[in-house]
Amino acid sequence: MQLGVIADDFTGATDIASFLVENGMATVQLNGVPTGQFISSADAVVISLKSRSCPAAQAVADSLAALEWLRGQGCQQFYFKYCSTFDSKAKGNIGPVTDALLAALGESQTVISPALPVNGRTVYQGHLFVMEQLLSESGMRHHPVTPMLESNLLRLMDAQAKGRSGLVPFSVIEQGKEAVKQRLAELQAQGVNYAVLDTLNEQHLLTQGAALADMKLLTGGSGLAIGVARQWAKRSNKDITQQKQRAQAAGYPQGAGCVVLSGSCSVMTNRQVTRYRQQTAAIAIDVERCLSEPDAYAQSLSLWVEQQQHRRLAPMIYATSEPEQLEVIQRQWGAERSSSAVEQVFAALVRLLYAQGYRRFIVAGGETSGVVAQTLGVGAFYIGPVISPGVPWVKSTDGAFSLALKSGNFGDENFFSRAQEEFPV
Structure with missing residues (x-):
């Protein structure tokens, strides 16, 4: 297995699994962390947890258990998947889980990319939009469990997590993968742990996938999975159409x-x-x-x-x-x-x-x-x-x-x- 995904709820898991399959990665979804070895020929495995709105300590423990199991299966890259509307409480759980996964992997930097343009979720200057509205002005402000009253992803992460947030703006994303990699290196030198990625269209997701091919931990919604899967298929010389048809027939x-x-x-x-x-x-x-x-x-x-x-x-x-x-x-x-x-x-x-x-x-x-x-x-x-x-x-x-x-x-x-x-x- 190449990619191990930790999703914070069940529909979020099927969401990202579908985009991985659509873009060339044979994928299996597991409900919770298995006990022992799991034999599969899949390229990616998605573990669905119920950690979006539970106490932060439980979300961290469950996510670390999933990470340990995925590492045991030989996964090379890891992806913490949350909702494209960044559903979370004031103090978590996205920030605490991200910090715990970074520490467990011995890494100091990851990205924040909840965007899913095909469903109207975009990020501009670090602000998350739902269609034409800021997140905080959308229907998500009335969510019964995780009301979203802030749209700035940098402020959201800084309030939840222990480290610092920085921005990879639209102007840099437009210049391509090398510019993105350079900006990430600059932010890391400045002590920035969470790089928020502006994203307005699918090409931006493809650019991100190419730029992040060697990053150990990714975090985001399901959109970034498009770029990740396409980059993997390109490196592996896989036929995306054949992979997609074979996988969808099974389900x-x-x-x-x-x-x-x-x-x-x-x-x-x-x-x-x-x-x-x-x-x-x-x-x-x-x-x-x-x-x-x-x-x-x-x-x-x-x-x-x-x-x-x-x-x-x-x-x-x-x-x-x-x-x-x-x-x-x-x-x-x-x-x-x-x-x-x-x-x-x-x-x-x-x-x-x-x-x-x-x-x-x-x-x-x-x-x-x-x-x-x-x-x-x-x-x-x-x-x-x-x-x-x-x-x-x-x-x-x-x-x-x-x-x-x-x-x-x-x-x-x-x-x-x-x-x-x-x-x-």
Whole structure:
């Protein structure tokens, strides 16, 4: 294995794995850190953790365990993957994890590159944009767990991490890989540990991939993976198209019985849920019942899903809500208590549906996706065809079931229907 990726949530892992496959690297995704050796012919392995919003000490410990395992597999380069909207709390977890990984590898410098231009995430003069808005002015300012109130990546890292941040500006990126390498060397001589990379388009990602080929630790969203994979394919004389087709065939969705589960409250997921409700049967989660009678409630939801199977499109159960409604729920029941109760019901529901023969689950939201994957006890996935940029179908390596796991703001309004119509069983 050449590249080892440590992703801070499940949808983030499938996101970067899909871009690696699309650009020529045979990739396998693992749910958590395996125990012992893992035999695979893959060029890259992605370990999905649930470390985005847990206590920082736990995120560091889990990430270091993943790094140790990846080093044991012979990986030559390592990649800490976080969300393209830099989802994190005021004091972590991106900064503390980055510091811990640098120390474990004996390195003093890495890059910060969350950009994903194809999905409207760009960085200019160190500021992260979501489409035409600064991060702090986008829907991410209302995120229930990691509200993003700052757009300047240098300030974000300096607040979270122990070292110093510096900028590789647009003007340098435009000059090509040698200029980027020179700027990184200058920043390192100045004691800068985290080099924020301006990124406005895919060519900038390719330039970064070429310039960073020898950097031991990279950090970023899934966009930088495009440049990393292309550079690897170029060095290895691999045929990108053949690699992509072979990998996607292994992960093509299979199995009958499909259901849509949405736990994200992002702006785009709200739009997707609204659109999908116009197309098929949908039911909103009752938080009070999740708290008072979780098992009985999961049973009733399971029965409701069964009753909808005559429909062309799969039924949907959603906990997605607008910011105002979410604020009311959190004020009434408590943010952590209500979120935990909903996740427990989703887990119980997935167990029931799987026992009834359901084998395809379309899931929105990183936390919800992690719950579904853990409930199904999946150890490893093949990465299949892409539904939307950063969102592929994935299939368990034993072929038992298929999942489409979507980060909150990814995909277009018709994502849920397209995931079914464009990839029929």
